[in-house]
Amino acid sequence: MIDRPRVALVLRGWLEENLNILHGLAKFKRFNAQWHVFVDDQARGADNPEWLLDQGWDGIICKESSDELFVKARERRIACIDMSDDGTKRKGCPKVRPNNIAIGHKGAEHFAEKGFRHFAYCGFGNELWSCERRDGFIEALTLAGKSCQVFETNYPGVSRPGWEHNEEEEMAKWLDTLPKPVAILTCNDLRAMHVINACHQAELRVPEEVAILGINNDSARCELCAPSLSSIPVDVSEYSRVAGATLEGILKGAHHSQFREETLVDPLEVVTRRSTSILAVEDPSVAQALNLIRENACKGITVEEVAKSVHISRSLLEKRFRKYVGKSPQVEIRHAQVMRIKQMLAETEYSLAQVAEMTGFEHPEYMSVVFKRLTKVTPSAYRRKSKALAAMGM
Structure with a gap:
């Protein structure tokens, strides 16, 4: 010793x-x-x-x-x-390394819970870890009676100038051929950035037409994406x-x-951001409304304004929301606001008055009432818990 x-x-x-x-x-x-x-x-x-x-x-x-x-x-x-x-x-x-098969399973489970029927995988065919994640994703989908389209190229190791741009051009062509809405698992967050950029080239909406899930939860890269990227974290602590x-x-x-x-280490639960923050909705008016709500909930958008923007009556919007989403547009607006409040409480030192103003509430007292009703804790208690967990590396 x-x-x-x-x-x-x-x-x-x-x-x-x-x-x-x-x-x-x-x-x-x-x-x-x-x-x-x-x-x-x-x-x-x-x-x-x-x-x-x-x-x-x-x-x-x-x-x-x-x-x-x-x-x-x-x-x-x-x-x-x-x-x-x-x-x-x-x-x-x-x-000691990640359980890549389990990571692929986790991606399939995340998309299945959101009701998707069409799936794809985008990775690097010359990297074993990517192939394992692909195989786990396909295995879980196959067990559920689903199929999966695959786009793979070889990772060059050291990126060459223009390499990513050429990749994204080919991806855009591939994305056009996929049935929509489609759920795509990527081998890592870098690959997810490529897919999001390719969606912009192909003029495809994320997540309404293409929902994208990365792996590794590189938080800086995930937040740099537009929209922000959902990702499966490796359990780095374990x-x-x-x-x-x-x-x-x-x-x-x-x-x-x-x-x-x-030793293979299983992944943690998906960190959901905007790239998969949607149910698979085939009604285009509801899909468009969901996108409007997620983009404008913290700007004070109303249900009437959403209905007007998607060119249907409020009553019809309410009816379609309950059919496809299982809740009302107003509940969805509140949900989007609360998700943003949680993020700001955990990641910033803004006062409750500032958080309220930035999330569409005129008075911080009312924001606190809504937040506690939906989460069962006060904003201050949520912030304390989040900071304590962060300090422990959790």
Whole structure:
């Protein structure tokens, strides 16, 4: 047993998922280990193992697919944990990675709950993790008696100038051929951005005609999309905990064979944003009305204004909403406002008066009454809970 092990973490630190992994490992170390840690946040050691290995490490956790690093580290009897999502099982290096089949299942379940009948997948055909996510999605759909269209090209590794633009042009042509409304799962959030851009090129409305779901929940990328992107999060907290616990066990004297050769971590629940914030509605007036409500609920839009915009009477709009959505337009307006209030309470420090003004309420007292009626908690209590969960990394 080593009293103060020297541990190197090798990953590309500019990726949000990897930053979250660092936070997860820091949390594990704080309560469970006494490591001296070096963070190779440019993954230089993956490309140049000798540069890293000459420093005399006791353990390495690596998120990169570097066969050379793992082989040379094991030759030097350095304990290694492999967090790369490439499917390769490296001798003597317990592997921890996402359960990509389960991620595909989660995407199918999300769309099925919204009533979609047409499905598609967009990914990278040369990446195992993408193919696994595709296979899980198709497997779940097949079990439900549904079929799936697929668009795949090869990921170039390092993006070439013009590469994404060419991809989006081909996607736009493919999207035109799909029956609408269609639900598309993409292999990750980057690919989802491509699909959203292609929808703009093809003049297809998201989510009314094309609902898009990403994977990994890269929050910055998801919020940069227009509309904002729904995504399936990898359980980074558990991902990191298993990796840290496995390394700590080996450093304390357990043989690597006592641990699973590969541990697959199931995903969390879908984070729903506007790209899938809709039911599959085949009535064009209702679909258009839903879009208007989601875009303008916080600007004070009324049911009368919605009906006028979609060129039908209020009574007919009410009737069609209850048929296709299962609730009234007014309830949908309130739901959109409350979702925005929740986001602002969790992510900003705006006062309740500012939140009320920015979500279409003249008085913060009335906003609080509506919010509590629909959520069972006050805005202040919701904010406190959200901040507490964020502080715990949840």
